[in-house]
Amino acid sequence: MIRLENISKSRGNFKLENISFELKEGYIMGLIGPNGSGKTTLIKLLLGLIKSDEGEIKIFNKDIFKEEVYVKDNIGFVFDNFNFYEHLNIKDYKRILKNSYSKFDEKLFDSYIESFGIKNKSYIGNLSKGEAIKVMLAGALSHDAKLIILDEPTAGLDPIVRKEILKLLQEVIEDGSKSIIISTHITSDLDGIADYITFINKGKLVFTEDMEWIRERFRLFRGSKEELENSNLNFISIKKNKxxxxxxxxxxxxxxxxxxxxxxxxxxxxxxxxGEK
Incomplete structure (x- = not known):
């Protein structure tokens, strides 16, 4: 489905450096890291909005630029910002989608919108953030996209809306033919749904592993300073509290x-x- 090999990209003083990972069909990958770590740059690379300086990206086993029409026709995306469509109503947005994707299903889109309780005449600029995210998600899921990419889809949403969206994403991959990448600061959203985690910091890959590996690999030791020192454990880092x-x-x-x-x-x-070393 997705394969990145030694991807590097410089943007001003920032450099995304030697990023490699793979994601197969039927799985959800969480993309995590602090602000400025390179998550958005990586997503733009995956969407073909910018080109890497080094390395290779294959999606659906195709070059994302040589096979741009096919690749983009099979990707659905959801951003945390819908401002560029705020002057449109839902019907206008649906018309754009219909003209953009070869397999766009109007009836499926309408069914999502109806299930979300949003009216077709609603203007996007008048929607709440949660409603706007749902509209984008309806669009992303209504053209038989094999890959769904979401950039901070649950940021600023209330817990109920977040759970609804996460539940829907899990349902999307049930048939094993689709995959999802979610970039998010809300790591608790990923604890229950992600199969893989890719963690980047300061433009570099910390790890890209499945959740089972992560759960087995790391442990926390909590105690007094003396207890930590006497444990003779080789700590990755230490967090000091009162x-x-x-x-x-x-x-x-x-x-x-x-x-x-x-x-x-x-x-x-x-x-x-x-953490302190």
């Missing part, structure tokens, strides 16, 4: 303690970015 300290380390099957817990994606990301 009443205790917390260290992230690579799981050791020969080491057991009541002080050990399994970290969330947020814990792991924090330690790699903010």
């Amino acid at each position: 009443y205790y300290e917390e260290g992230l380390f690579i799981n050791r099957k020969d080491f057991a303690s009541e002080n050990i817990s399994t970290p969330t994606l947020e814990d792991i990301m924090y330690h790699y970015i903010k």
Whole structure:
């Protein structure tokens, strides 16, 4: 479905450097990292909006520029900003989609819009953020796209709307023919639905692995400063709090303690970015 090999891209003082990963059909990949890490640059590369300086990107086993029409016809995308369509109503937006995608299904789009409780005459500029995201998602899911790319789709949404969107995304990949990439700061959204995580920081790849590997690999040790020192563990980083300290380390099957817990994606990301060595 997707294969990136040693992708690098310089933009001003920032450089995305040697990024490689693969995603097969039927899976969801979460793309995580702090602001300025390179997530948006990577998404623009995947969408063919910019070209890499080095490396190769294949989507559907095709070059994204040599086979641009085919590739873009089979990608659905959702951004966190819908401002460029705010002067249109839903019918106008549907007309644009119909003229843009060879397999656009008007009835399917209408069914999504109806299920979301949004009126066809509604102007996009008058929609709430949650409603606007749902309209974009309806468009992305209504032309038989094999790959759905979402950039911060749940940012600023209430928990109920977030859960509705995440549930729908899980349903989309059930037949095994489609894949999804979600870039998000809300890592808790990924804990329950992502099959793979790609973590980038300062333009470099920290890891790209499946969730089972991540859950097995990392552990947290929480205790006093003395307890951390006496544990003789090789910590990736340590987070200091007022009443205790917390260290992230690579799981050791020969080491057991009541002080050990399994970290969330947020814990792991924090330690790699903010933790002390």
